Amino acid sequence: MEIQDVYLFNGNHFLPYVNVPTFKKKIPTNFMIPLDEHTSMREIFENASKDERRSLRKLLFENILYSDLKHIYLYKINSPMTISNVNFKKSMNNIVKDMNNNQYFNGELASVISADKPFYLLDRIGSNSIGLKFIAGMDFEEEDNKIVKARVIFVEVVSRKEVPYYNIVGVEFNFKEKFFMLMSKWLSGVDKSNLDVEDSMHYDHSISSSIKRVLDKIVTPLGIKTSHDVEKDRKGIFELCQSLDNELLSEFRDIVSQKIDDQLKTSTEVLFESLFEDSEKKVSVFEKENYIKRSKALMLSSYITTTQSAAKIVAKAKELKLVGYTTRITFQTSKMSRGSTESASARKPIAASDLFHSLYINFQQALRLQLFSIAWFTDYNFKAPKDRDVIQTTIYAQANSFKIVFRARRLLEEDIIYHVVRNINEYRQY
Template sequence: MASYYFPLTIKDAMYIFNGDRFLDFIDTKKFKNDVAAEFDVSEEVNKLEFADYYSSLKKSYSAETIDFIFFENIFYSHLKNIYVDQILGHPNLQIDFFKEKVKKLIDKINIKDTIPAALHSYMSEDGFYLMDSLNISSINTTFIAGYDYNTEKGSVTSARFLFVEVVPKKIQGVDYFIAGIELDFTKNLVLTMIKNITELKKENNVTPTTTHQLHKTVVNKVLYTLGISLKEIDVKDDRKGMYDFCKYLDNALLEDLRTEVKSRTSKPIRASVDKLNKSLFTDDKSLNGIDKSDLNKKIQALLLSYYIEYNIKPTELVKKAKKQKLVGYPTRIKFTSNKSSRSSTQSSNSKQPVSASDMFHSLYFSFEQALELDNWSISWFTDYLFTDEEKTDVIQTTIYSTSKQFRVVFRPTRALNKEIIHYVIDQINSYR
């Protein structure tokens, strides 16, 4: 288990689970499996309704550990829109100084009439997990539901905050709009993880109803209060980095096939281009050397498309990527060419590389000359430690790069986990 300080938690004889609004953000089966990895829970308890099950756990086992598991399941299961920001400046990270900033944040956001006064004493700068005790329905109430931190040699190295805003639905009732905020001061990184909630009603001009708006709220209300400033997004560098990443994966997967097609077709293609040039153009208007070379490359790319279609199944490309220990393979690309034209192509699903698509190869010459990659999708092997060459299970992400944000969206409906999220973000950031 992680070495986070165990925060305050509620456990008493009158305890009642009150965290139903958070259940939309976890996978209960995964939660129970995570609990079972720590404690020997009877089958009788496992069959209880979740509220009774959770109450029984807290009465029988370490309440702090149970709440920690609940916290991480909310944090890393379905908050799949991840905004990645780099820290420019931060407060003094010595433990006492940092906790003073956190106390200021708690006083500003949590200590209010819409939060039960009986819970205020638990909301400590030392940390707390109160997701199971907070059932807030007052519209536009914001609060921190859980917070913990980690230290090394007297300084805070990381901290996590579960930020919630109560937002009205368009029809009736309210929803929790949640952002998991992870601060990594070692990597100077902020991850803001949000689940996209539909059918929210904008009560006033400040009510966030989109992930972009909630991310902005986090920056203004949480990070600013903590004294954390962010680097400006360098969209040109980000898009160049994503292009380099995508190009690397494409080359690693197809370089040998391109070499084979080129060695077997370069002479006849060159002869055909010369013949077509003479057939279509007069001597004073014939193709110049650069245009003939470009036409050669375009024809080779199209021939590679047919070569793959007739000889290699998409599943074989996936197995090849896994055998080569690639992190995954691109499934969709949207790019701007050096002639400022925009193009995009994609595979039929997350289990097929975009290189299995004939459209990709028809656009390959433009992609090779591209200036930047606006957004793209990649399927990642979940066996990222490469323990089993036959295991080709993947999860798909789409990466968006704009002048205002850098965002990674995890596409699968299944619950994620902390390890795969951190792995994916680390791999992507290595190219930024």
Template structure:
């Protein structure tokens, strides 16, 4: 690694942000840097890009690069997204609370004093400068604010904990946190790191799973910054997720379901009546409710057969896009009114569950359900619906418990700020969020 000198500032520059790089898609990072106006076409790693810009550009341009690095870490691979809301909070009080957190973390962060002085409540980027290798070290590597028309709309930060992986190598376990002051939402975004090694007797304790880091951030960071977060109403959340899922299915299959019903209903009803006569004596025949249920089940199976013979998965996806649906369901686990549960899933993110036989065989139970424990949805990435032919999707699984509302983004490809916030906003539209202290 080279040592470079910025003559304007008369300070030596060392790039040290190697442990952050696994959180960044380099090609996307480089593309963004080029779009920002920097000539780095021949650079092959983040180190080289930083050293080129520090050596050849005005020092003030480094902040632009720092912001790109910060956002690349925050929005690319932190795919376990926990959603909370909070009550109204002034920016002044927010910054005061941030200042307290920074002072607490500096005590045992193992960050050098020189960089600690740069960690202040008004914002900083230190991802390229920090190489903290002491296991258990916990620190904030970046903090910034997003303003519009002179008003702060968002605050974002990266909380980092140094851990050891199964190969005994130092790694960063990162939680990205975004506070949206307009919508009063707080996102905690974490990447899963498998097989984190237990701390040895000479190391400070650290978190070893997504859930444990989430709980740490929630209790040690979020509550200290925003005070009270909104209570999670599991039953309402599950019911609202069911409503979204059912609405997507009904809109996608409305005309097909109506066509099958129009062409077959009378025949099915007459056939069921004939079956009843042949199978049961007059006193044994099921009542009208059971007969209606049987008719609906047969109708559902006929619909499944009709869809399988008339449509392939891609045609249904194209139809969903043409209807301007946000996406389509790919899996679900539901709980019915009679406490029975059912679950089904499609073969991939590009196959709506509505095309599967299992979904239609369970449809009557699903139709009578009242909540979803978890479900999968593929979202169209063309969120503004500018191109009907663009049917690219991004798949998520949504989990609802009494402790959290969690969205897991499933693709290996990097995410971006727009799609994360779009999905959160679409789901929050349907959720019942009561501003009660937790």
């Protein structure tokens, strides 16, 4: 009598990272798996055929990469500009061998762990060993014997509220577009590592330390070098913010200018003449022009807050086919003064805020933005004019890193992540 292999789903530790509805939608219709809203991931995998399970593993791998890893560290690839498939596989095999050297990966799992071809272990790993670090999946795309894209899921088992929890960092190298991103999730309640145990059982307690570990263990061994210029990054996101501001408010500024320019110039002369009539010193032309600019900014604020609602401004941004609108900025001027303004929610542009307009001239004089939040339209192909759904991100241009944080509670998808990253990369040209 022939003994049949018995498959059991063992990927429960990965489920907190899975967007289950999206996963189900992407299951091919020809798969002979009974599906409804109550079908669990265990049932899906255990009812699948062996061939179907191979496809499901890739779907699960992609789903985890692009769903809940909302802290994205973005790096420009400086060198190598291309990497041969032979060199990549050789280096990656060494990395996998170093990372997955625990006895847990002996036996059946050892036979499928090789960087010579993609592998996905996420439904087959259920270790509770605190401090264990491993690569749970890896794949790549090749063109003309070169690697054009590679993806990795790195896992570290941490203690969270005294229960084993998988801390995941997703890695994606895009050699065609010359960048890579490290994607992580903020975890609360991670217990302090026991310093009395051996080093291999220590684990990271913060996103930044997890990111550093991946840089050291995966990026550096692949020979990938990056370039980072914080001043150019801050200038770049300032230009993105300024571009959105100019396009959204140009019509309103024109209206205000047409209505008050002549009167404002006349009244400015009268006011300054009256104020300094007994003074030997006269006010400079620059000072008068600066006063006019600030007055116009405040008049624009009054005009917008009186005639427009936040909803109307959002509708205007969508009508203009902007990628989104600004909801928060923190900037520094040439005089080293700092300014900051933010709206109450993702659905309220800072253009609807009095504070933004009162700081507008300072913003125009800013050298750089240190922090910038933008609400992105999810209907970025503009197929549904009345669809004004947005997803908010905050962009941090820091001394040693460039980070995008998706603020939405909802789970993400690959398309929206790439839409945001590509638009931001347009302003990081160095």
